Amino acid sequence: MPSDDKYLARITRMIDRGVGKRLTFTRKNTNEGEVLQHTPPAAGEMDAEQGVYIEPPKALPILASCEVLVVGAGPAGLSAALAARRAGADVVLLERYGCFGGAITTVGMETLAWYRYEGTIESEGIGVEMERRAAAMGGTVKWPYNDSECLDADFFKVVADHLVRESGIRPILHCYAVDVIFEEGSNRLKGIVTESKSGRQVVLAQRIIDCTGDADIAHLAGASYRKTPKDKMLGMTTVFNASGVDKERFLEYTEAKPATYADWSRTWQQQTTGKEEVLRSPYLDKEFDEARALGVIAQDSTNLGGSWSSLTEAGEANNLNLAHMYGYDPTDVMDLTKAEMQGRAEALQALMALKTVVPGFEKAKLRNFGMTVGVRDSRKIIGRYNLTGDDVKSQAKFDDSIGIFPEFIDGYAVLILPSTGRYFEVPYGCMVPLEVDNLLVAGRCVAGDMVSHAAMRNMMACTVTGQGAGAAAAVSLQRNVTTANVDMADVQQELQRQGVRLH
Numbered sequence: 001m002p003s004d005d006k007y008l009a010r011i012t013r014m015i016d017r018g019v020g021k022r023l024t025f026t027r028k029n030t031n032e033g034e035v036l037q038h039t040p041p042a043a044g045e046m047d048a049e050q051g052v053y054i055e056p057p058k059a060l061p062i063l064a065s066c067e068v069l070v071v072g073a074g075p076a077g078l079s080a081a082l083a084a085r086r087a088g089a090d091v092v093l094l095e096r097y098g099c100f101g102g103a104i105t106t107v108g109m110e111t112l113a114w115y116r117y118e119g120t121i122e123s124e125g126i127g128v129e130m131e132r133r134a135a136a137m138g139g140t141v142k143w144p145y146n147d148s149e150c151l152d153a154d155f156f157k158v159v160a161d162h163l164v165r166e167s168g169i170r171p172i173l174h175c176y177a178v179d180v181i182f183e184e185g186s187n188r189l190k191g192i193v194t195e196s197k198s199g200r201q202v203v204l205a206q207r208i209i210d211c212t213g214d215a216d217i218a219h220l221a222g223a224s225y226r227k228t229p230k231d232k233m234l235g236m237t238t239v240f241n242a243s244g245v246d247k248e249r250f251l252e253y254t255e256a257k258p259a260t261y262a263d264w265s266r267t268w269q270q271q272t273t274g275k276e277e278v279l280r281s282p283y284l285d286k287e288f289d290e291a292r293a294l295g296v297i298a299q300d301s302t303n304l305g306g307s308w309s310s311l312t313e314a315g316e317a318n319n320l321n322l323a324h325m326y327g328y329d330p331t332d333v334m335d336l337t338k339a340e341m342q343g344r345a346e347a348l349q350a351l352m353a354l355k356t357v358v359p360g361f362e363k364a365k366l367r368n369f370g371m372t373v374g375v376r377d378s379r380k381i382i383g384r385y386n387l388t389g390d391d392v393k394s395q396a397k398f399d400d401s402i403g404i405f406p407e408f409i410d411g412y413a414v415l416i417l418p419s420t421g422r423y424f425e426v427p428y429g430c431m432v433p434l435e436v437d438n439l440l441v442a443g444r445c446v447a448g449d450m451v452s453h454a455a456m457r458n459m460m461a462c463t464v465t466g467q468g469a470g471a472a473a474a475v476s477l478q479r480n481v482t483t484a485n486v487d488m489a490d491v492q493q494e495l496q497r498q499g500v501r502l503h
């Protein structure tokens with residue numbers, strides 16, 4: 001039996017804990033560090049009828065305060081943070097994984113500019129700068145059929161570290177945005193709640209840019225959005241890399257059996273402008289039928305087929321974009337769980353097929369999967385302006401243009417490559433949510449219909465909206481107006497100063 005004193009002290013602690021009193025225990029242990037203990041939460045309430053648990057109120061430490069907070073560090077987020085910083089703002093860039101780069105570094109998607117066939121009028125700005133910077137640092141391999149560069153996905157983590165460090169952006173990695181904070185009695189955001197190994201914390205910001213790909217912040221703030229119905233959503237993909245590939249033998253094979261973009265639609269109806277049908281494409285598809293016929297892979301493995309990308313002298317075939325999954329919602333944790341596990345199984349079948357039927361792959365091994373399953377399609381905000389496929393196809397012009405993007409559409413059975421020099425202007429309005437202020441949304445979740453999404457989801461387009469949002473957030477602060485009320489002439493002046501082509 002413990003002594004009475006110890007017993008009473010323990011009971012007192014239990015009572016204090018029950019009423020939510022903050023307790024700190026620190027016992028000294030000179031050899032192995034202090035023995036520490038976190039104060040556990042007071043009990044909340046279960047509402048069995050609603051199937052919810054009601055958390056007790058809790059004091060959250062403030063992790064950081066800044067002028068511009070960018071949530072998500074993919075092509076859009078990196079560009080937003082750099083642009084805001086270059087416009088003079090104090091910027092925090094917050095990312096849930098341990099690296100910057102988004103789909104580039106976490107999915108393994110290296111083809112930033114594969115659409116750049118002869119004749120393309122390119123967006124000018126941070127996207128092209130990132131491609132050139134990666135090349136200058138030795139982190140790229142030429143794409144097989146034009147002069148664009150494939151970004152080495154792992155090396156790009158280092159490129160992005162450099163960009164962040166030298167610009168003076170304040171980085172926070174391994175940190176998930178899970179809720180938002182409004183200014184009292186207004187529709188203006190003033191911060192977010194985060195979760196990480198450090199617990200639940202707060203980041204305060206005068207302007208927030210949502211670059212999560214899934215419009216997480218806009219959604220949490222109650223902004224309206226659209227999600228493509230599950231049965232029409234673009235598929236998710238588990239990208240993988242292989243080692244042990246005989247590059248020369250494989251290239252001989254692709255010359256002997258050349259693929260074009262016409263091959264993409266062997267099993268579905270695809271809309272093109274005709275010119276795409278004759279352009280060479282790094283595509284593998286019939287090979288999987290062959291492997292099925294040989295009984296090497298399962299008969300129901302029908303979602304295999306797609307592009308290969310860079311081949312290295314070290315015998316690596318990277319960015320194998322071959323194993324797709326449909327009918328999963330990327331904002332549903334259980335769907336994501338299933339897609340991750342199915343994706344790995346499908347990717348291994350794809351590798352087995354390549355080893356069996358594609359010359360050069362006989363000794364290939366799995367080198368790695370992307371860190372996460374790749375998501376193409378998710379929430380898209382309802383914006384002040386909602387882009388349309390017609391805007392993309394008819395060279396739309398906008399007074400509030402924040403940049404241009406070539407007429408490049410890839411998705412929902414439309415494939416148009418920008419080899420004609422046609423391009424459209426990207427309006428500020430597609431980043432402005434209707435119901436929430438001091439929040440901009442950039443990247444693949446900007447406002448628009450399905451066909452415009454098939455243009456705006458491309459990484460270079462995401463850098464255009466990222467840069468536009470970053471500049472606008474910083475300018476709105478300088479002019480002391482909200483992001484909904486910022487004067488476009490001021491924003492455009494800043495973007496031109498940053499080297500962006502607006503018209």
Ligand SMILES: Cc1cc2nc3c(=O)[nH]c(=O)nc-3n(C[C@H](O)[C@H](O)[C@H](O)COP(=O)(O)OP(=O)(O)OC[C@H]3O[C@@H](n4cnc5c(N)ncnc54)[C@H](O)[C@@H]3O)c2cc1C
Nearest residue numbers: 072074075076096102103177212213237374375443444459
């Ligand atoms: C398999 C596949 C192939 C593709 N092929 C190409 C291609 O060849 N060329 C091309 O241009 N595009 C391609 N795309 C599309 C392109 O990769 C994406 O649309 C683009 O990367 C989107 O950029 P983003 O910055 O909007 O979002 P993402 O790149 O998705 O970045 C979002 C970032 O936000 C972080 N994040 C998300 N939620 C939170 C949160 N709550 N808190 C903190 N951080 C968060 C994520 O971890 C991520 O780093 C492909 C996509 C896929 C999946």
